[in-house]
Amino acid sequence: MHPHPTLTQDAAATYAEWFASLSDPTRVRLLHAVSTASGGRIRVGDLAAALGISQSTCSHHVRKLAEVGFVRIDKVGTSSVVTVNPACCTGLPHAADVVMGTLASVPCCPEDLPADVATRALTEDDLPVVRDIYAEGIATRNATFETRVPPIADLARKWLPGHAWVAELDVDGRCQVVGWTGTSPVSTRDCYAGVGETSVYVTEGARGRGVGKALLHRQVTEADAGGLWTLQTSIFPENRASLALHHAAGYRTLAVRSRIARLDGVWRDTVLLERRRDAD
Structure with a gap:
């Protein structure tokens, strides 16, 4: 066997x-x-x-x-x-x-975390800057199929309680939010209570400094501890940095979904990835 x-x-x-x-x-x-x-x-x-x-x-x-x-x-x-x-x-x-x-055998979570990046739970006061960072991602046309920035109130209702985080950097002597990650429910059915859809966004000026790595580490370790047994996400294949980041966090590529939806009238592919908690 x-x-x-x-x-x-x-x-x-x-x-x-x-x-x-x-x-x-x-x-x-x-x-x-x-x-x-x-x-x-x-x-x-x-x-x-x-x-x-x-x-x-x-x-x-x-x-x-x-x-x-x-x-x-x-x-x-x-x-x-x-x-x-x-x-x-x-x-x-x-x-x-x-x-x-x-x-x-897949990795548990990213290693070699940057010493100058701190992560903490997202608060209501963070929502305006979180929305601005999301707007930057939308503008790249390589992060999401969304084309309009949602109202702050919609963002606040998006994530599972206890599964939204921000990353902070010291910028010119001030601690600033430079990225965020959140996990949304995939279904209202009880049998999928431990399955979440994840997102990660980093502001343009802070990319390449390990912010995404720190956020993924917090995302997956808190998911494991908080009862989520499956995390999933969809990433444009052009976004190679995000794919590598998620693979380092234990996500596996399940499939390339060819021409899954249109963005600005153009058919786009996505890569479907999944991370399972080791115990499950």
């Missing part, structure tokens, strides 16, 4: 197809070149020149990568433009984790 579910035949076939498409070094170089190109897009002619290969060879390998969904090809005038599929940035590492069994 296996301690963990075995890999299904369909999943194994899909992953094998992905890995096989990258068995050629030229395709690996090509995918890297597209992924690191400005805006994640580049013309086939420019791609061929960058790799030092003929345009026909380049087109052949691009088609192979497009067949498995790693890239997309669009006609722009007379040129073919190759665009990286951001979902592959999550899907491919997840496939490797599944195959190698590394998802059997």
Whole structure:
């Protein structure tokens, strides 16, 4: 008897197809070149020149990568433009984790917390700045499908009692709120009382200082202690920093939800992640 579910035949076939498409070094170089190109897009002619290969060879390998969904090809005038599929940035590492069994043991929570970031329970007085930070996230168009900033009163009713937190930094001698995290109920049914939907936002000027790491640490440890057995969240695949942060907090990628909803009229994918309490 296996301690963990075995890999299904369909999943194994899909992953094998992905890995096989990258068995050629030229395709690996090509995918890297597209992924690191400005805006994640580049013309086939420019791609061929960058790799030092003929345009026909380049087109052949691009088609192979497009067949498995790693890239997309669009006609722009007379040129073919190759665009990286951001979902592959999550899907491919997840496939490797599944195959190698590394998802059997996930981290509890982020480590190496910044010494200068403090977290505490969110209070009513924090709501205006929390709303402003949320507005910054909405403006990026890579944090949420929301396009309008909600009223403060709606924010106050959003989270589970005891599961909303802020992070503070000393800025010019004053302690300022620079980020927040909250957990909302996923259902009113009693059987889902221990399941929450999480959000994390950090103000632009404080990003890169470990604020998100401190907030995730507080979020997951308090959830474990407070009776929540499952946390879930959805993140745009373009938001690689947030994906990495959540993986470090023990969240697992469950699926890439293709074209799940429109934002500003454009279909967007999301990555569905879940964290289970160890005891459960």
